[in-house]
Amino acid sequence: xxxxxxxxxxxxxxxxxxxxxxxxxxxxxxxxxxxxxxxxxxxxxxxxxxxxxxxxxxxxxxxxxxxxxxxxxxxxxxxxxxxxxxxxxxxxxxxxxxxxxxxxxxxxxxxxxxxxxxxxxxxxxxxxxxxxxxxxxxxxx
Numbered sequence: 001x002x003x004x005x006x007x008x009x010x011x012x013x014x015x016x017x018x019x020x021x022x023x024x025x026x027x028x029x030x031x032x033x034x035x036x037x038x039x040x041x042x043x044x045x046x047x048x049x050x051x052x053x054x055x056x057x058x059x060x061x062x063x064x065x066x067x068x069x070x071x072x073x074x075x076x077x078x079x080x081x082x083x084x085x086x087x088x089x090x091x092x093x094x095x096x097x098x099x100x101x102x103x104x105x106x107x108x109x110x111x112x113x114x115x116x117x118x119x120x121x122x123x124x125x126x127x128x129x130x131x132x133x134x135x136x137x138x139x140x141x
Contacts (some may be wrong), residue, residue: 003029004057005083005093006048010037013090016083020065021045027090028055032098035090045069053078061093061102065114070105080105082113 006023007014012035017023021044029035042051049069052060053076060073063083073080081102083093096102105113 001030001059002055002057003059003061003094003097004052004055005029005061005090006040007037007090010039012037015087015089016061016063016093018064020062020069021048023048026052028057029090029094032094035094046072049073059097061097062114063088065105067110070110070114074107 005027006017006020007025007027008017008023009015010025012027014025014027014037017025023040025037026040027035027037040048040051042048045066046068049072052073057078059079059081061081061083063085065073065080070080081097082105083096083102088096093102103109103113
């Protein structure tokens with residue numbers, strides 16, 4: 001099992017990056033102690049997500065993720081876990097994951113945990129409970 005986490009710096013115990021698509025580094029953990037850090041050459045949520053898929057990750061732990069990369073990762077069977085809104089390091093995130101303290105992000109809770117937020121002018125859509133995805137730019141009334 002490979003767990004990926006977006007990082008602020010190249011340190012093996014760096015804080016997780018607040019914006020998934022802008023993370024300069026990613027940690028890949030195969031267990032609680034084996035952690036590799038790679039420089040992310042891609043920029044933007046979908047391109048970063050494609051790179052993670054190509055690296056055969058099983059799990060992503062993140063504090064932020066747009067709708068398009070979320071849908072892409074889920075389509076490959078990759079589970080996404082919410083790291084919370086507070087600062088968290090790689091070791092803290094791994095410990096919380098193995099202690100079953102992180103919430104798995106699903107279509108039903110995406111909007112509550114990760115979606116429909118405004119991050120530096122970048123808006124994200126949301127996932128309706130019945131599976132329909134929306135760009136968030138119009139009303140469904």
